[in-house]
Amino acid sequence: MKDKIVALEREIIKETIKTSDEQEKFRIRYLGSKNIIKELFLEIKNVPNEEKKEVGMLLNNLKQIAKKKHDSFVPEARSKDKKQTLDKSRPAEEYKLGSRHPLSLIRSQIIEVFSRIGFVVSDGPEIEDDWHNFSALNFPPEHPARDMQDTFFIKNSNKDMSLRTHTSSVQVRVMENESPPIRTISPGRVYRNEAISPRAHCFFHQVEGLYIDENVSFADLKQTILYFAREMFGEKTKIRLRPSYFPFTEPSAEVDIYWGLKTESDYRITKGTGWLEILGCGMVDPNVLENSKIDSKKYSGYAFGMGIERIAMLKYGVKDLRLFFENDVRFLDQFTSGI
Ligand code: DAH
Numbered sequence: 001m002k003d004k005i006v007a008l009e010r011e012i013i014k015e016t017i018k019t020s021d022e023q024e025k026f027r028i029r030y031l032g033s034k035n036i037i038k039e040l041f042l043e044i045k046n047v048p049n050e051e052k053k054e055v056g057m058l059l060n061n062l063k064q065i066a067k068k069k070h071d072s073f074v075p076e077a078r079s080k081d082k083k084q085t086l087d088k089s090r091p092a093e094e095y096k097l098g099s100r101h102p103l104s105l106i107r108s109q110i111i112e113v114f115s116r117i118g119f120v121v122s123d124g125p126e127i128e129d130d131w132h133n134f135s136a137l138n139f140p141p142e143h144p145a146r147d148m149q150d151t152f153f154i155k156n157s158n159k160d161m162s163l164r165t166h167t168s169s170v171q172v173r174v175m176e177n178e179s180p181p182i183r184t185i186s187p188g189r190v191y192r193n194e195a196i197s198p199r200a201h202c203f204f205h206q207v208e209g210l211y212i213d214e215n216v217s218f219a220d221l222k223q224t225i226l227y228f229a230r231e232m233f234g235e236k237t238k239i240r241l242r243p244s245y246f247p248f249t250e251p252s253a254e255v256d257i258y259w260g261l262k263t264e265s266d267y268r269i270t271k272g273t274g275w276l277e278i279l280g281c282g283m284v285d286p287n288v289l290e291n292s293k294i295d296s297k298k299y300s301g302y303a304f305g306m307g308i309e310r311i312a313m314l315k316y317g318v319k320d321l322r323l324f325f326e327n328d329v330r331f332l333d334q335f336t337s338g339i
Pocket of ligand 1: 165166167168208209246249279280281282303304305306
């Protein structure tokens with residue numbers, strides 16, 4: 001038996017593999033389903049007991065040698081001397097269609113809902129001056145309300161520049177450049193100097209809304225928000241407005257939607273109340289109108305602002321905000337582009 005193994009080993013070492021055909025022949029003889037080494041394994045039963053272990057080891061070794069030799073030949077992907085023939089009947093390779101990012105889907109949906117009631121899209125720069133991000137919005141210098149948002153300031157600029165902390169800055173730009181009636185929404189990226197966690201990131205996205213005309217009232221605001229909430233979360237959605245504070249609106253409110261208390265997770269995310277906050281809003285403060293040269297005696301208006309990530313998390317049941325920015329295809333693949 002040992003002689004047979006030694007002879008076979010010599011034979012394997014002598015073999016040459018120079019083409020794919022030779023490699024295939026080698027594979028069939030030494031590694032295929034009815035290979036010659038396997039046959040020797042079957043003969044182990046005839047070997048005296050005390051030699052069985054050694055013979056087993058020699059055969060395993062032989063198998064390894066054969067495998068190594070087989071793998072050492074790597075056929076060239078496209079052999080230069082062999083003519084490539086084009087098989088026109090071969091099925092086409094599947095072309096993988098991408099899907100839209102969940103934040104883009106929600107942004108488009110928000111734009112679509114508001115454009116149906118006459119809002120047009122506007123945008124502004126992400127690097128913003130102090131006037132548009134703060135001062136014009138009624139945050140006087142040193143006002144503690146500036147601390148509500150942790151700002152990334154941009155050094156080495158003679159003007160006070162920063163990354164915008166909210167899209168409310170676009171309100172000011174629109175009011176400066178247009179005259180009422182104004183009906184606009186401004187989607188965009190905003191930045192805050194916050195520790196990254198499942199609920200917070202140093203950048204995220206918002207949509208700002210602004211409506212300025214004669215006789216705009218809080219009732220108009222409420223009705224618009226109710227319309228939006230129902231388009232977004234279903235026609236039976238209930239909303240409530242809680243008094244709040246923003247420097248640029250007076251009165252100000254935060255809007256909750258009724259989420260329900262059916263499951264344990266509902267209890268957790270609504271902190272046992274059944275209600276979830278979706279946006280901030282209010283009547284544009286007359287100071288803000290005047291700062292942008294709009295006559296606050298003649299015109300009034302409302303504004304609102306919401307986080308796109310927050311709406312997307314609620315709609316898609318995403319529990320960790322960071323997933324939106326990691327671009328893991330396994331996550332992104334789950335969103336099919338409806339729009
Ligand atoms: N700018 C606010 C924020 O980033 C959101 C906001 C609240 C915008 C109330 C508004 C508003 O226009 O009226 O937290």
